[in-house]
Amino acid sequence: MSDFWFEFVEITQTVGDGLLFGATYALIGIGFTLIFGAMGKLNMTYAGASLAGAYAGLAAFTFVNAPALVVFLVSALASGFIGFVVYVACFRFIPVNNHLAALMASIGALFFIDEIVIHATDGSPLTFPAMFEYVMFDLGPYGIRGDLLFVFVVCVVSTAGLVYVLYRSRLGLATRAVSQQDVAARLCGIDVHRTNAITFVLAGLLGGIAGSMTAAAVGVLSPLVTIPLTVKGLIVTVIGGLGSIPGAIVAGLLVGGLENVFLYFRGVNERDMYVLLLLFVFLVFRPHGISGTAIDRD
Amino acid sequence: MAYYLGLVQLIGIHTLLGLSAYVLMLTGQLSLGQAGFFAIGAYSAGILTVIFELPVLPALLAGALIAAFFAFLVGFPALRVKGLMLVVATIAFSEFVRLFFFNLSWRVPRGDISVGPDSTNGFREIRYFVANGWSAFEITAFVWIFVILVMALLWWADRSRAGAVLRAVGEDELAAQSVGINLTAVKVAAMTAGGFIAGIGGALYAHTATYIDHLTFTVLLATFAIAYPILGGLSSVFGTLVAVIFIQGVLVEGLRFLGDWRNIVFGLLIIAAMNLKPSGLFDAPTARMLKRAVGLDGRG
């Protein structure tokens, strides 16, 4: 095998791994974007709540030895429930036009949820179950991780499910109506609070899947991941274009793939600097993100 | 006594950090990047006193100016983005700064050891105060001279036309523009002033802590920077001070007896405060009430 061919395989494999892993970033990005689209607000708790959901799933694994699929399901449900609680605690009763107070309350909730998890686990890394954990598909010179493939498929399916709910059901119609024109929606008899709460639950369900998929892909879960995942989720949201679900998907995969390329060529110390530069490039040359139709409001 | 003075120093430094975000918030800009300017001030001033062996005052002013310069540069592209976009852009900036210092290694020999920033190993030996025999009281006074100066200046500016202009931009950009306010100048000026104030805070922090590393300047610190003005309210500079005392004095230090439950209570209290007083602990009605209580009631 020539050097060039070897290098080519290495790079494509690197990009491929990153793309598969990027699916989890995409899910987190979708969650941020969904809530922003609905309320025009930033829910800083989101990534932390997603991981907390994964911890609830892990509890099912630890205490009743539930199979991996049940663990993922419990994660999603728990995170959906947390989403509802966060809505009530941080958004429902704070005046609609007070963005700062809602933002700050959600930061308080992030601290709270994170610290609860830390208390429950002493912050130790814990084994997280995965599907097809040590399966490796060999395709010629390439190896594809079975578990990541599964993660990728789950991400695609749950995104498709979300899009179906948003665009094909009455519920979705209400959600979209509120996100586009909440006064008009109210006049049409849509209960804005109820719709917002449902958006939070939906985003939460998705977050629980993202959290458990991230944990499954690493194989270990630790509260260390919360802040980096929050930052990465926000970057994906902005690169994708605020409020755009397709944008968040593309941006998640893009960040996942490129981050591996930066790592491969420049080493880990500079990797994240290039990801941030990528964001700056978007902000300067394409401030509305990939989708180009971002909702422009503060 | 040293403990209380240390706490008072910390409150002063965090007040500067909070005020740097406060200035921006008046113009309606929310920045989660103040930790970046704080880091620039801390590293620059530390390098000046340790490597170039400058006295602390010029080092501090230079550190603040360097931070202000970067804030000025950030100000222009930041004009293009608003709201959440600006939040994320500023997070990205401050993370970039943190990663820069994470990679920075600049060591010079000093006697039998070497000093200066040492990437992950951190920047030790920023011991200007103790090495020159400053007492805890003198350090505290030094810190608070800057806090009082900055607060007085902002308070005065708030009463003058400058404050009205800042707030006008924060309330309604379009209206402000239509009465002839130059948005670019106002926003960039606010960003620069915020950078300068954060830079002073960072420079003071580096010298009171004697050690900094990149992990000091994470998003968490930036979160605190905006938490102070939001919790305190934007009605006056005193709100930020009240919030710093509330968080650093009451929640972090005062609740220490709660042991490891303290951090859980911490999050809950922030949620409660925002639900009960969404415009801040020190909002306009509270300020009026207090004034009435001490017999200073004017027109409110």
Add this chain to the structure above:
Amino acid sequence: MENSTRSGTSIRAMTFASVAAAALAVTLTAFAQPALAETERTVKIAGWGAKSGPLRSFGVNSEAVLTAAVQAINDAGGVKLGDGTMAKMELTYYDSACNADQAISVARKVESQTEALIGIGPTCSGAAAAMYGIFQKTVGDASDTGLQFPILTDTAIRPGLAKKSQWTFRNVPNEIAMYDALFEWLRTQYPDAETIYGGTETDQAHSRLTFALVIVPMAKKHGFEWVGGGIEGVTGKVGEGRENVMEASKSSNWLMADTNFSVQARAFKKSGADMMIISSHPFTTCGMLKEMKRQRINPKVLVGLTSSSSAETLKGCSDAAEGMYIPTGFAPITEAAAQVAALAEANGGSADLHSAAAWENAHIIKQVVEATGVMAKPDTLVADRRKVRDGLEALANVDGLMGAIGRVQDEGESIKPYVFVQADAGSWTVVHDPR
């Protein structure tokens, strides 16, 4: 919400005012110091570490072991003071997270607001590096206004910290000696192993420094070569060629909160090294080990960082860690060590190379207090603290859980006995005991 009434607002304000008043009252009580009327003399010690934040387990373990140690000392009669009185030892433990400000704040609080004779902590090396900086550098230097209060750290392990001040001491494992001996032993066990490769978490100073300053140089000293060269500057002497090591491992390192290790593991695989080194804390050690298992990388020898020889690694990935060698300063192999492990468990923590030092520290303090004639009266506090410091300085040898601990006098550090452990079916098994 828009039409909330005036009365609604005032109820809100009142609720808030009462919450605020209650918080203030509680705080004032907390700040108020108990009256200094002592009925009984006690030897007070203070401990602090991370009991909140992602590194909480360190603080929990440390507190559990310290509590057990103080209990054991008191059960055996307590500590003998300078005038022959037997006094009880009393511990107060504080949470300082993994945070420099909080570690400094607790140090100041303990020094000025309590009668503690000595402090044990903090957890994180970064916090320790900052905290040590506020202490007086040279004892008796009146122009240096740093704190004058002795510290005997149990956990923060980053090389070479305690030298910062003559008031700060540590009782942490000496990684240089440990890895030196480990590679010497591995040389005899695996005579045909020639090459090494490895990675570290570069934003964690302890992992990174130990990797570049200690592990790789010690491996080279015992005849292991980095795959493909690149560490020529490394001479086997600690610290030399550190940049070469970081450059050679550029594409195989990660950060402490990373979740994707595919690129790094492929670099490991490509190297084909006989011996692979993972210098990292449990979370990323597990992430990396799992990825290596997926990519079916099976080196002849796997070496880990001292800090990963704990229960955390086994909780995270006992299957993937199978076979990994780590040198450690604690294993429940002596009777005393086994007893401490059991007591720690009973107090809700676990004894490992970090927390076990807390047990030794409590006993070292007892020994020092008895040797220097500490009086433990309110008016002898300053003198007592000085005595404890001088006593620590003068220590040449103390009994540790694993055998005698030597003290490096002018550096404030320990030379502790150690053993080599290997992950074996979900537990750490001692495979070699050089004591």
